[in-house]
Amino acid sequence: MTRSPSTPGRNHAEHEGEARAGADGERRRSFIVVGAGTAGCIVARRLVEAGHRVTVFEAGAYDENPAIHQVSRLGELWHSPEDWDYRTVPQAHSDGRVIHWPRGRVMGGSHALNAAIWVRGAAADYDGWADDGCPGWSWADVQPWFEALEDYTPAPGETPAQTRGHGGPIPVRQDYRLNPIFASIIEAAGQVGVAYNPDYNAGDQEGISQQQINVRDDRRFNTWMAFLKPVVDNPLLTVITGAVIQRLVLEGNTVVGVEYAPLDDPDREGREERAEEVILCAGALDSPKILLRSGIGPAHHLEELGLPVLADLPVGENLHDHLLAPVIAETTTREIEHPGTDWSVTQTHLFWRSDPELPLPDTQPIHFSVPMYDDGMDGPASAFTLHAGLVRPYSRGTLRLTGPRVSDPAEMDPEIFSDPRDLAALIASLRQARAMVAAPALAGDWGAVEVYPGAEVADQAAEEAYVKRWVTTYHHQVGTCRMGTGPDAVVSPEDLRVHGLDGLRVIDASVMPTVPTGNTNAPTAMIASKGVGAVLGEPRPFVAVPSTGDMYGDTHEG
Numbered sequence: 001m002t003r004s005p006s007t008p009g010r011n012h013a014e015h016e017g018e019a020r021a022g023a024d025g026e027r028r029r030s031f032i033v034v035g036a037g038t039a040g041c042i043v044a045r046r047l048v049e050a051g052h053r054v055t056v057f058e059a060g061a062y063d064e065n066p067a068i069h070q071v072s073r074l075g076e077l078w079h080s081p082e083d084w085d086y087r088t089v090p091q092a093h094s095d096g097r098v099i100h101w102p103r104g105r106v107m108g109g110s111h112a113l114n115a116a117i118w119v120r121g122a123a124a125d126y127d128g129w130a131d132d133g134c135p136g137w138s139w140a141d142v143q144p145w146f147e148a149l150e151d152y153t154p155a156p157g158e159t160p161a162q163t164r165g166h167g168g169p170i171p172v173r174q175d176y177r178l179n180p181i182f183a184s185i186i187e188a189a190g191q192v193g194v195a196y197n198p199d200y201n202a203g204d205q206e207g208i209s210q211q212q213i214n215v216r217d218d219r220r221f222n223t224w225m226a227f228l229k230p231v232v233d234n235p236l237l238t239v240i241t242g243a244v245i246q247r248l249v250l251e252g253n254t255v256v257g258v259e260y261a262p263l264d265d266p267d268r269e270g271r272e273e274r275a276e277e278v279i280l281c282a283g284a285l286d287s288p289k290i291l292l293r294s295g296i297g298p299a300h301h302l303e304e305l306g307l308p309v310l311a312d313l314p315v316g317e318n319l320h321d322h323l324l325a326p327v328i329a330e331t332t333t334r335e336i337e338h339p340g341t342d343w344s345v346t347q348t349h350l351f352w353r354s355d356p357e358l359p360l361p362d363t364q365p366i367h368f369s370v371p372m373y374d375d376g377m378d379g380p381a382s383a384f385t386l387h388a389g390l391v392r393p394y395s396r397g398t399l400r401l402t403g404p405r406v407s408d409p410a411e412m413d414p415e416i417f418s419d420p421r422d423l424a425a426l427i428a429s430l431r432q433a434r435a436m437v438a439a440p441a442l443a444g445d446w447g448a449v450e451v452y453p454g455a456e457v458a459d460q461a462a463e464e465a466y467v468k469r470w471v472t473t474y475h476h477q478v479g480t481c482r483m484g485t486g487p488d489a490v491v492s493p494e495d496l497r498v499h500g501l502d503g504l505r506v507i508d509a510s511v512m513p514t515v516p517t518g519n520t521n522a523p524t525a526m527i528a529s530k531g532v533g534a535v536l537g538e539p540r541p542f543v544a545v546p547s548t549g550d551m552y553g554d555t556h557e558g
């Protein structure tokens, strides 16, 4: 079937036939998977492989934009058709700042738009989840699932730790050439007391490291390419692109299907698709919206909207994110190599404790070989960015609807800096980045001169004002369908079923009770693997088979 702007595209005709036994003799079940992002591609692949019938709905299209495939071009994807192009509400504790939140709207989801950096997080993050109402999610529980996903190649000359995975479907590469500016950034970190760490995913995050990235043959390799694309012609799988899920269809307390419409006419009367189970993988900003539009959320909020309250659950609470603030420096004695020749414009980051008394790093500055001038900033082209980064935030916000239709914008309020400890940690990180610019490896060897914040930002008050003015997202929103067992939880830690309802699970970044110390893609992939393991009754990671062949060339439009 041909895809057209007003008709969602199917990869092939609807499947015929009676339910038959799956490969393992289990009765064949039918599933709807909403969203083909980081999580959805893993979930759908495993269900199909287990012999079940799966319909995947994705609002975006196939990944035909060439900028997706070169990680160094990720900036071109912002505000593109592949970006949901969200905005926060004005931030009350941050100068009224409105922050752009890009999110992937394409096969591969945000893993098609992201910087492809692979970070598992700290063991203490997951032990914290387990201690806080999520038994089964301790580091000992999740580590094997990370390992099974990975095909890790260390930097030349390094021996990988025993806990790193090999032969898994997701390439995790650290053996690429460093742009010379990043070698100097590593040296500058050493000069301000931050040691080199050859593998931040081996147990100890602390120190500066070369990033580990999901690239194969010099091109992005995401979960769509690794998991779903290799089975897209499987007759058990139907992929419907360009289709927005409006809401769930319920009969009593049981979810029996979804209503969907074309992306370009999302409020049109929806078509219905039914299955025995629906799995929401629409991400931390869209899974909660689908639940709220369906009458699943805080009763007072649904009543405000005039929606029926089918389940009173804290959907949209606990929204939180990692934060960045830029330090940009011009190079006056050497030109920075053009990033187009590299795999990525970001190649190093570091983990550091803003207060030595802390048990683990709370900051993760990230470095770019280009100047990351925000709207309203200006400066020379030969410049680099050392972004200060906060990765253990205390502030929590909410996601709310402004109306029941898909086109009604959501109010997304992370309440940045509502907890003052976050501002203090980000300022400590900013000072460290400024010290690195002034260190001999950068100020001496490159003639680095700070452009932002700039010499006039010279005391605590000026630093606070600067950070509030220019704070931005690290792109790691989580937590809006929190897993747990208490009144603050939406899904069960046992099997990610939505509390109080049958036939419905959420498996994506929204279920994280607290954001891990580090980027969120690897944790989301782990949650997807372990979550679909629970759906299938597989308590241990599957033996992964790496994808073979060209995963980039053709696309499937049916």
Ligand SMILES: Cc1cc2nc3c(=O)[nH]c(=O)nc-3n(C[C@H](O)[C@H](O)[C@H](O)COP(=O)(O)OP(=O)(O)OC[C@H]3O[C@@H](n4cnc5c(N)ncnc54)[C@H](O)[C@@H]3O)c2cc1C
Residues within 6 Å of the ligand: 034, 035, 036, 037, 038, 039, 040, 057, 058, 059, 060, 102, 103, 104, 105, 106, 107, 108, 109, 110, 111, 113, 114, 115, 116, 117, 118, 119, 243, 244, 245, 246, 281, 282, 283, 284, 286, 287, 290, 474, 475, 476, 477, 508, 509, 510, 519, 520, 521, 522, 524
């Ligand atoms: C610019 C950017 C840079 C990032 N960099 C990194 C990085 O380098 N490393 C890292 O670890 N993390 C990074 N992240 C974060 C990481 O990519 C996300 O945490 C992760 O992809 C979340 O996966 P998910 O499956 O929860 O959601 P997504 O991958 O966002 O998938 C959700 C999918 O659902 C679809 N969808 C949503 N609503 C509907 C609907 N109503 N109907 C149908 N389909 C729908 C979307 O179109 C999308 O394809 C970055 C994110 C961004 C945006």
